[in-house]
Amino acid sequence: MNIFKHEFKMNFKSTIIWSLSIAVLIFVFMSLFSTIAADADLMNEAIAQMPEELLMAFGMNNVDFASVLGYFSFIFLFCQVCLAIQASNYGISLVSVEEREMTADFLLAKPIARNKILTNKLLAVITNLTITNVVVWISSFVFLNMFRDGREYETKTLVMILLTIVLFQLFFLSVGVVLSLLMKRVRSVTPLSMALAFGMFVVNAFSGMLGDSKLELITPFKHFDPNYISANAAYDTPLVLISVSVILISIVGSYMLYQRRNIHTAV
């Protein structure tokens, strides 16, 4: 419990900053909705002028700017990018921060088993991510209803989109942890987490552009594509299962790697 509390506190500030940033993002985008929806025809015309590849890369093809959820799934992509960076950050630094700051010598010399340390750390950081998750839920509902301009939307579909956040976060968290444990030393977290989050984003963009269905197998941006969910009111179940498997494998792998890991001095 002591490690849980400690870890939770260490990430709390950053959790608040991330959560507020995403809330502001949703607020700003949603506040533009009524204007855009009113001129949806103009908007669609303007977008039709842009190259198809560019639109696909940003998930802007087939977006219906006149519908609440069509517009929301467009902005949800940007939320996903933020969530991906946040979760990757937490994942990659979860264990590596101790080795970089030499606190591993402090923590691991205490009478506690390594798998307990990892469990506590994971639970703490999942709690942090859940706070962000809840903030996204609340701000989505509040701002969507505030700015929907009297247009109707299907609550169930919105819930379905928001429900994907949990797995989406867990994907980047667990892959981040296992990556950091596969490396001998993580010198700095941000470039790696950026690479992981944007890497997955770009892979999704490319798979949209090239129509290559193999690439979409690895990226949660495709597994939990908000456009697909809002258009079909359903998940792409096989792709969701891929995400779930990657999460499970990463977590099991992390426990195995951490258990046998040699903690070197940071010199």
Next chain:
Amino acid sequence: MSIIEVNNLTKYYGKARGIEDVSFSVDEGEVYGFIGPNGAGKSTTIRLFLSLIYPTSGEAKIFGKDINQHGVEIRQEIGYLPSEVFYYEGMKVLDLLKYSESFYKKDCTKRMMELAEIMELDLKRKIDDLSYGNKKKVGIVQGLLHSPKLIVLDEPTSGLDPLMQQKFFNLIREENERGATVFFSSHILGEVQKMCNRVAIIKEGTVINIQDIKSLQKDNYKKIRIEAEGLDEKRFSVEGVNNMVKDNGSINFFFKGDINLITKLISEKEVEDVTIEEPTLEEIFMHYYV
């Protein structure tokens, strides 16, 4: 009873050597020195004790329990002071000490406060703002607050001013009198000689000698340098002198034996300068253990 028992302990980092076939044992209540130059494998051995790294082969027992199987139990009774101390960002000294305390079964608040007072720690300050020496003091308190049965020190005095070193040594001595066994790694021969009953000397990953301090002191070589005009080095070619080097009107040599013999020889001549000092550990290694 042996508190630490090490048998053919070997650790390789990939192909790089950590330690090879290290064996020794430390008795209860002993202050055991572990001495060797940087990179000899001192920290590797200590990190193996704490399961920070895992052995390639061989075994070690602490309190009679295998370090790999009973690590958690063992660490309940170990106090460890790492050579480099850095602590969590933004944490206050008191928070860190309380965090440290929370891992142990017994209530250690009283002892924690006592130690903080002895080491003159300001509990309200942020650890980030502390000087290196003060961080080290935090390290000492967190390592000792649970009154461990075994204290493991990895080059503990670097960064401490002489006054604090003195306090620290007194503290360790008190802990030892209370019954704690101390495993003391260092590359400074002087402090090991002052504190320890026995020493193991480690070089390039292997323990090359285990001696009790008394016999090490009997082996006490002096490094002597004499400056004088027209010196004839043959004068000093007596028993116990070796590695004689003559250059530019001075002679240097190492001497082991009755120091009066040498002072007598020196006093018979007009000299410009004489220095008699302890050889450094590196010199001891270079001259006696190659």
